[in-house]
Amino acid sequence: MKLRPGGFSADRVLRRFLPRTLFGRSLLIVLIPLVLLQAVALLLFYGNHLNELSRRLAGGVAGEVGFMIDEIDRAPDTRGLIIQETDRYFQFSTVFLRNQVLRRLPPPDAPGPVDDDLARGLAQNLHRPFNVAWNTTPGFIRINVQMADGVLSIDVSRKRLYIGTFYLFLIWVIGTAGLLFGISALFLRTQVRGITRLAVAAEAFGMGRDPGPIKPEGAVEVRRAAAAFNRMQERLRRFLAQRTTMLAGVSHDLRTPLTRLRLSLAMLPEADAGEMAEMTGDIEEMEQLIATYLSFARGEGSEQAVPTDVTGLLEDVAAAARRAGARIDCDAPEGLSATLRPEAMRRVLTNLIDNARRHAGQMWLGAAMSGRTLRIVIEDDGPGIPASQREAVFRPFETASAGGTGLGLAIARDIVGAHGGDIFLLDRPGGGLRVVIELPA
CATH class of the missing domain: 3.30.450 (Beta-Lactamase)
Structure with missing residues (x-):
C-alpha cells in the first residue's frame, strides 16, 4: 500500500520526536x-x-x-x-x-x-x-x-x-551511567559550541555585519572550518576594498571628460543656447546613468550594519520624496528600530519610491514588526506590474516601462539580499502595486 503525501510514515514520526539540535x-x-x-x-x-x-x-x-x-x-x-x-x-x-x-x-x-x-x-x-x-x-x-x-x-x-550487593550493583550502574552521560554532555557542548559560533558568524557576515575573525575551537575538523571561514572573510574584505578603489578610479576617469564637455558647452556662443541646453541635459543624464551603474557594480558592502531608527529613516525618505514633488503618506510606529545599513536601505527606498512616482499619483509608505521580522511596505495607485513580469524586472537592465535604466529594482534586491532579507512585488487591493521588504530584525 502506498502512502499518500503527508500521510503516516516512520521517518516523519522519528523526525517529529528526535531532537533538532546537533x-x-x-x-x-x-x-x-x-x-x-x-x-x-x-x-x-x-x-x-x-x-x-x-x-x-x-x-x-x-x-x-x-x-x-x-x-x-x-x-x-x-x-x-x-x-x-x-x-x-x-x-x-x-x-x-x-x-x-x-x-x-x-x-x-x-x-x-x-x-x-x-x-x-x-x-x-x-x-x-x-x-x-x-x-x-x-x-x-x-x-x-x-x-x-x-x-x-x-x-x-x-x-x-x-543480598546487599544487589543495591550496590544498582547504584554503581546508575552512578556510572550518570557520570558518563555528564562527561559526554560537557565534551559534546564544547564541540557543538564551535559549530554554533561558526554558524552565527556566517549568518552575520551574510547579512552585511562584520563579526571579525572567530576563534577556532573544538575538534580538528571544526577548527579547520573556522580557519577557512576566517580566510574567506579576509579574502572577501580585500576583494571589496580593491573593487571599491577600482570603481572610484573608474568614476573619476568617466566624469573627467564629461566635466570637460560641460566646460566647453559653457563657452559656446549665446546663439547656440538651445542646443547647449539639450547637450547639457544629455550630459546630466549620462552622469546620472554612470552613477547608477557604478552604484549597482559597487554595491553597499563597505557600510556596516548598526542599530537604526527605522521610523526616522522612513520619514526622512518620505520628506525627500515630497520635496521632489511626490505625493506620499508615511505611517510607521514610534520607536521602531532594527539593525541594518541605513544608507543602503535609504537607497533602496529612494529607488522604489522614484520608480513608483513615475507611474503613480499617490504613494503610501509604512513599516511594522512581525515577530523578529521587519516589514516595510510601499504602495502606489499606478498601473502595477503584471505577475508574469515581476521576476524579470529584478534582473539588471530589465524594465517594465520606458524611462528607466532597469537597475533600480536590481539594486534594491541586491541590498535587501545582503541584509538577509527579501523583496516581493504584489497586487495592491484597489489597484496598483505593493512592494514588501522583509528584513531580519
Missing part, C-alpha cells in the same frame, strides 16, 4: 547505547545471578522452618525446647499462638523474586497451611504456620533473604 542528537547517540548496555547488564545480573541467590537464600530459610516443624511433629511434648534451640541456632524469634487460626494477609510487596521463591520453598517443606507477612515488623518477615492446636509465628530477619 547537541541533542549527539547526546542521544551516546545515551541510547549506554542505556542498552546497562539494561543488558541488569538483565543478566537480575535474570541469572540474583534469581539463583534468591532461590538459595529462600530455600535455606524454608528448609530451616521445615526442619523445626518436623521436629515438633516428631516430639510434640518438647515443642518449647525445640523452639528455643532452633531460635538460637537459626536466629529465629518464634511464638506459639494456641487455639489460633491463620488469617488472610494482603499480597506481599517484596521487591524482586524473593517472595515467590520463599513461598515455593515453604510449600515444598511444610505441606500444611501457612502465610507470610512482609510488613508486620520492621526488618523482619513473619512466617505463620498452621499447627493442629494453634499457629506457630516465626520472625525471620530480612537480611537472610536479601
Whole structure:
C-alpha cells in the first residue's frame, strides 16, 4: 500500500520526536547505547545471578522452618525446647499462638523474586497451611504456620533473604551511567559550541555585519572550518576594498571628460543656447546613468550594519520624496528600530519610491514588526506590474516601462539580499502595486 503525501510514515514520526539540535542528537547517540548496555547488564545480573541467590537464600530459610516443624511433629511434648534451640541456632524469634487460626494477609510487596521463591520453598517443606507477612515488623518477615492446636509465628530477619550487593550493583550502574552521560554532555557542548559560533558568524557576515575573525575551537575538523571561514572573510574584505578603489578610479576617469564637455558647452556662443541646453541635459543624464551603474557594480558592502531608527529613516525618505514633488503618506510606529545599513536601505527606498512616482499619483509608505521580522511596505495607485513580469524586472537592465535604466529594482534586491532579507512585488487591493521588504530584525 502506498502512502499518500503527508500521510503516516516512520521517518516523519522519528523526525517529529528526535531532537533538532546537533547537541541533542549527539547526546542521544551516546545515551541510547549506554542505556542498552546497562539494561543488558541488569538483565543478566537480575535474570541469572540474583534469581539463583534468591532461590538459595529462600530455600535455606524454608528448609530451616521445615526442619523445626518436623521436629515438633516428631516430639510434640518438647515443642518449647525445640523452639528455643532452633531460635538460637537459626536466629529465629518464634511464638506459639494456641487455639489460633491463620488469617488472610494482603499480597506481599517484596521487591524482586524473593517472595515467590520463599513461598515455593515453604510449600515444598511444610505441606500444611501457612502465610507470610512482609510488613508486620520492621526488618523482619513473619512466617505463620498452621499447627493442629494453634499457629506457630516465626520472625525471620530480612537480611537472610536479601543480598546487599544487589543495591550496590544498582547504584554503581546508575552512578556510572550518570557520570558518563555528564562527561559526554560537557565534551559534546564544547564541540557543538564551535559549530554554533561558526554558524552565527556566517549568518552575520551574510547579512552585511562584520563579526571579525572567530576563534577556532573544538575538534580538528571544526577548527579547520573556522580557519577557512576566517580566510574567506579576509579574502572577501580585500576583494571589496580593491573593487571599491577600482570603481572610484573608474568614476573619476568617466566624469573627467564629461566635466570637460560641460566646460566647453559653457563657452559656446549665446546663439547656440538651445542646443547647449539639450547637450547639457544629455550630459546630466549620462552622469546620472554612470552613477547608477557604478552604484549597482559597487554595491553597499563597505557600510556596516548598526542599530537604526527605522521610523526616522522612513520619514526622512518620505520628506525627500515630497520635496521632489511626490505625493506620499508615511505611517510607521514610534520607536521602531532594527539593525541594518541605513544608507543602503535609504537607497533602496529612494529607488522604489522614484520608480513608483513615475507611474503613480499617490504613494503610501509604512513599516511594522512581525515577530523578529521587519516589514516595510510601499504602495502606489499606478498601473502595477503584471505577475508574469515581476521576476524579470529584478534582473539588471530589465524594465517594465520606458524611462528607466532597469537597475533600480536590481539594486534594491541586491541590498535587501545582503541584509538577509527579501523583496516581493504584489497586487495592491484597489489597484496598483505593493512592494514588501522583509528584513531580519
